[in-house]
């Protein structure tokens with residue numbers, strides 16, 4: 219029970235572990251993915267992925283469109299459960315627990331493993347209610363002012379919105395909305411933040427702010443980010459995974475594969491696979 | 504970026520009149536259709552009001568207050584108004600069933616052949632002629648459930664019309680639920696909301712304006728139907744004793760469309776304008792229902808920040 223940071227605001231964080239008969243190994247990686255295959259109906263979108271994500275690091279997923287980055291990311295908090303035709307094979311261990319074990323409740327998983335989406339998706343509610351949404355569904359009663367303020371501060375948004383917390387979140391700029399979504403995600407005090415191209419709809423200034431923000435909160439959270447922006451991956455991440463889509467000769471389908479995962483510096487300056495090198499130097503993809 | 508520079512002369516950029524001829528024609532046709540539609544509604548309204556003008560100007564309040572009578576100077580539509588309001592009330596009370604059905608179909612039911620069969624059936628039911636629903640009402644609500652409805656009563660009429668509009672309620676609600684952006688659901692699920700919480704806090708509020716539109720159309724339709732009422736035995740004309748409320752819901756009843764049909768059958772010399780005046784009452788009632796819905800819709804949308 220001791221592996222999260224001591225500043226736990228919400229005391230209900232142990233749900234996942236209590237349900238699981240397997241005692242977690244505290245020294246293990248945050249995520250350990252083994253032989254992961256994801257299918258959408260007949261399409262094998264991701265094939266044989268093995269990777270580890272380490273605690274309090276920013277891990278970036280890069281690769282050409284359609285190579286399965288989002289698909290892999292969405293396995294980390296069981297978002298793929300929401301897609302009827304999606305099927306996950308192999309194991310995704312989160313701190314030693316198999317996330318796809320029948321005893322694991324996906325709702326409890328998502329409370330620990332938050333997600334920020336490509337397009338800012340604030341709820342059509344007030345700014346305050348957006349941030350308070352997660353704590354409320356997690357059963358927190360009473361005054362959430364403190365949680366809301368702290369989350370907005372952590373997301374670097376407090377000063378901009380403190381006088382209009384009751385205004386609709388839909389009246390904010392795109393960059394503000396995305397930071398609100400980050401505030402909303404960290405309001406439930408998750409262990410991990412998954413970000414799927416969080417800056418792709420934002421201008422360079424808003425992007426810069428979110429990158430700064432990631433750097434600031436990286437001491438508290440483990441972050442996995444999908445990005446098409448290689449400078450971004452190079453700037454913010456500790457480790458980078460390069461995926462690509464390969465043509466499967468027998469079926470004629472393109473399936474996503476992990477090419478390599480290494481320290482970001484190595485990936486960008488001295489990758490071991492030539493496909494990675496071609497991609498990061500812009501010769502392919 | 505290349506070294507060659509491109510020259511543009513103003514002629515290339517100048518707005519050309521009549522360039523998009525087809526687009527202009529289309530626009531004119533659109534405007535014409537809108538005007539035509541409004542003109543037709545306006546003409547009907549004008550004509551009806553003109554026919555009803557004698558009654559409206561001389562004894563409209565009386566007309567609203569008085570029960571049916573064989574004396575043209577005394578006859579009114581009080582019973583019809585009460586019947587129509589009760590029917591509307593019963594119809595509205597059954598909306599939750601239709602909305603719940605729509606939510607189940609959209610959010611819970613797996614996409615199997617049986618679900619699809621249900622969806623197709625609901626769509627087809629929406630197209631079944633209303634008189635057929637009248638026969639259903641006669642068999643089920645008037646005869647089989649006589650103990651509950653008291654036979655040919657306003658309750659039987661309300662339930663029959665509720666069944667009649669149910670498919671419309673299900674279809675429009677399902678469409679509204681389907682139109683809720685997936686990103687909202689994902690956002691809520693991503694924060695650890697359960698399916699029920701997502702539906703309660705995101706899907707239903709976002710779908711509410713659309714659901715409201717569907718339900719208003721349903722009420723308006725139920726208010727205007729005469730054929731099913733005829734089949735299940737609504738009276739065009741009856742005398743009201745001093746019955747208490749419960750007895751009134753069990754006994755003879757009528758509704759505005761029946762009033763209209765009845766007036767229209769009477770000799771025109773002495774009953775000029777009665778049918779038209781009753782139509783005006785019905786139109787105003789439908790208009791009020793719409794107005795309430797528009798206001799409610801605006802309020803919800805404002806709350807949702809759109």
Ligand SMILES: Nc1ncnc2c1ncn2[C@@H]1O[C@H](COP(=O)(O)OP(=O)(O)OP(=O)(O)O)[C@@H](O)[C@H]1O
Pocket residue numbers: 258261263281282283284285286287288289290301303474
């Ligand atoms: N809901 C879905 N249903 C069916 N196929 C899907 C679905 N989502 C993704 N796929 C398919 O799975 C493959 C991988 O998609 P994915 O979204 O994971 O790629 P990605 O690497 O995130 O691409 P991008 O960079 O464009 O976001 C693609 O071939 C895509 O068509």
Ligand SMILES: [Mg+2]
Pocket residue numbers: 287288289414444
């Ligand atoms: Mg993607």
